[in-house]
Every structure is written in C-alpha cells, then in structure tokens.
Amino acid sequence: MGLKQISAFLIILVITSYMSFQGGIYYAWLHRPRVLRVFFGAAAEVPELEIVKLFEAKTGVRIEPTFGGSGTLLTSMKVTKVGDIYAPGSPDFMASAIKDNVTYAESVKIIAYLIxxxxxxxxxxxxxxxxxxxxxxxxxxxxxxxxxxxxxxxxxxxxxxxxxxxxxxxxxxxxxxxxxxxxxxxxxxxxxxxxxxxxxxxxxxxxxxxxxxxxxxIPKIAYIPAAISKYTEDRELAQQFLDYLVSDEAQAIFRKYNYFATVEEAKQYAPNAVIEPFEG
CATH class of the missing domain: 3.40.190.10 (Periplasmic binding protein-like II)
Incomplete structure (x- = not known):
C-alpha cells in the first residue's frame, strides 16, 4: 500500500470515527432523560406529589418537585434562572412572577381552591x-x-x-x-x-x-394557580404537565384530599366570599 493510499485510508478513518462520535452524541441527546423542574407552594404538597408520580408513570418524564413558601420559591427561581413550572399557593405571588418576567401570563391555569x-x-x-x-x-x-x-x-x-x-x-x-x-x-x-x-x-x-x-x-376564597416559567428549556413538555394538572384525573386526586376543584365546591363553605380575579 502506497503512502497516498495510507493517507487516504487514515483520512477516511478519521472522518468515519468523527461521524460515529457525532452520531452517538445526537443519539444520546435524542434519547436523553426528559426532566421538568416544578416549583410548588406547599399548600397542596400531598395531592401534587401523587399527581407527579402518576404523570411520571404515564409519560416516562422525570419531575423534580420543590416545595416551600411561594415567595421563597419565586426568589429562588429569579436568582437561579431555573424552573419549568411555578405553582404558588395564591394568585398574588403569581402576579409577582409575571411582573418580574418569570412566568408566561397567558399560560396561567387554576388547579384548586382553598378556604x-x-x-x-x-x-x-x-x-x-x-x-x-x-x-x-x-x-x-x-x-x-x-x-x-x-x-x-x-x-x-x-x-x-x-x-x-x-x-x-x-x-x-x-x-x-x-x-x-x-x-x-x-x-x-x-x-x-x-x-x-x-x-x-x-x-x-x-x-x-x-x-x-x-x-x-370568610372574605375571600383562595386558589392555586400554575404557569409555565420563562426559564424552561422545553415549553412543550411544560405545557403537557400543566395541562395534566387540570385534567379530570388530577382533579379527582385533589378532591380525594378534600381540595376544591371548582368554585362551586368552595362556595358551599363560604357563599359570600369573593374570588379575586387574577391580574397578571
């Protein structure tokens, strides 16, 4: 085998190895574990943990939930620029999240009511x-x-x-x-x-x-809103989980733990209470 043939062989070998390496990287990226970081106010920790487990079982997506005070969680998200969903315990913290450019206003959904x-x-x-x-x-x-x-x-x-x-x-x-x-x-x-x-x-x-x-x-009924974070790297997946939070299956879990899934349910215990409209 001549020098030129050896050189050509080595070049082909390098190119093939590089393409295989890049293909491996792409394959690994394509099949990477799908993860969502969700920041929950602790007002509904018990049912939300059950909902998380069901969603993981159905989709194979891993949810990394963090529970705590709604204001503390919002501060953490702003500092770290991390998170896919924010679900505080009341609308005032969601309004702050929108004002601070942390969540998408148009994505807000109400997932449960409280008194x-x-x-x-x-x-x-x-x-x-x-x-x-x-x-x-x-x-x-x-x-x-x-x-x-x-x-x-x-x-x-x-x-x-x-x-x-x-x-x-x-x-x-x-x-x-x-x-x-x-x-x-x-x-x-x-x-x-x-x-x-x-x-x-x-x-x-x-x-x-x-x-x-x-x-x-009782002057007002509280509710738990949830919205997609502007820090998410997979808005489509975040939307999928947000939609699941208000699905019939998730609402049944909230009811199992005596959360109110609708305004009418909450009004039975506080008929004169107002439900403040969400203002983002």
Missing amino acids: PEIIVQKGNPKNITSLEDLAKPGIKVGLGDPESVCVGAYAVDLLKFNRLWEAVKPNVVVYVDSCSKVASLPVLKSVDAVIGWHVFYNWNPNSTDIVWIKPEL
Whole structure:
C-alpha cells in the first residue's frame, strides 16, 4: 500500500470515527432523560406529589418537585434562572412572577381552591370555637409568614376583615416559612391553634381537629394557580404537565384530599366570599 493510499485510508478513518462520535452524541441527546423542574407552594404538597408520580408513570418524564413558601420559591427561581413550572399557593405571588418576567401570563391555569379555617390540637384542649377565641389570654397562635407564605397573608387579611388582627397579634408566638410548617405546629403542640387552609386537617386527622369559621366571616376564597416559567428549556413538555394538572384525573386526586376543584365546591363553605380575579 502506497503512502497516498495510507493517507487516504487514515483520512477516511478519521472522518468515519468523527461521524460515529457525532452520531452517538445526537443519539444520546435524542434519547436523553426528559426532566421538568416544578416549583410548588406547599399548600397542596400531598395531592401534587401523587399527581407527579402518576404523570411520571404515564409519560416516562422525570419531575423534580420543590416545595416551600411561594415567595421563597419565586426568589429562588429569579436568582437561579431555573424552573419549568411555578405553582404558588395564591394568585398574588403569581402576579409577582409575571411582573418580574418569570412566568408566561397567558399560560396561567387554576388547579384548586382553598378556604381558611382554624386548626387546633387533637381534642381541642383549649376549647377554641371561633376567631374571637384566638385573642383570649394564654392562647398560643401560629401563622405563616405573611411576607412569603400565602396562607399567612390570607390569615392576616381574614383577621383584619373581622377587626381582630390587633387583638390576636399579641398571641402569635411563631411565624413559619411554609404551609407544611404551619400545618405541623398543632401536631407538634407548639401552638394551640393556627389559621391554615381547610385541608391541613386532612393532612393530620389523627393529630388535629378543625374549627370551621362561620361562612359569613370568610372574605375571600383562595386558589392555586400554575404557569409555565420563562426559564424552561422545553415549553412543550411544560405545557403537557400543566395541562395534566387540570385534567379530570388530577382533579379527582385533589378532591380525594378534600381540595376544591371548582368554585362551586368552595362556595358551599363560604357563599359570600369573593374570588379575586387574577391580574397578571
């Protein structure tokens, strides 16, 4: 074999190897694991985890959920520029996300509704029966941080609406940074009562009791919105998961855990409450 033939052979070998290498890279990219980063406010952690598992089983897509205070999660997304879906516990945090150019306004969907109620230790040892009782001497109250936790902001609004905030505020012994921590306070017997979403009782029915607030005292119904993040690298896949969150199958899971899937369901417990329109 002459020198020219050897050179030609080597060139062909290099080109073939390079093409095989590039083909391998393309194949690996084409068959890469599909992953979505979803930032959930902790108001619906239990049903959302079940929904995530079902979606993964149906599609083969891996969901990486992060739960926490809605404000804290929004700050994290803005700093890291990471995330495919943002689902805070109330519309005000979604409005902030849109204003801060984190989510697409046109993609917002409502996935569940909530109402505030009083959650107490099992057996209600302090005999708390009303919002007024939270102002009694010696009663220890826990709330979510109203600056970063949706249920904390709703609790303060609820007490102000009923002209009780100034009376109850001295009894607030702790503010926590997520819905899950609010729900755990009476379980741990850290406080006598919290103002939380009605579903907190269903999270811990063996450790807590619920004190229903008179319907006419509830000024507004909360809802959980979800939207596609502008940081997503796969908007089509993010849309697929967002659509699944409002599917009949997902709504059935929310109902199983006593979340309200429709306005009409929520209105049965707070018929005069308003549902503030979403303003992005």
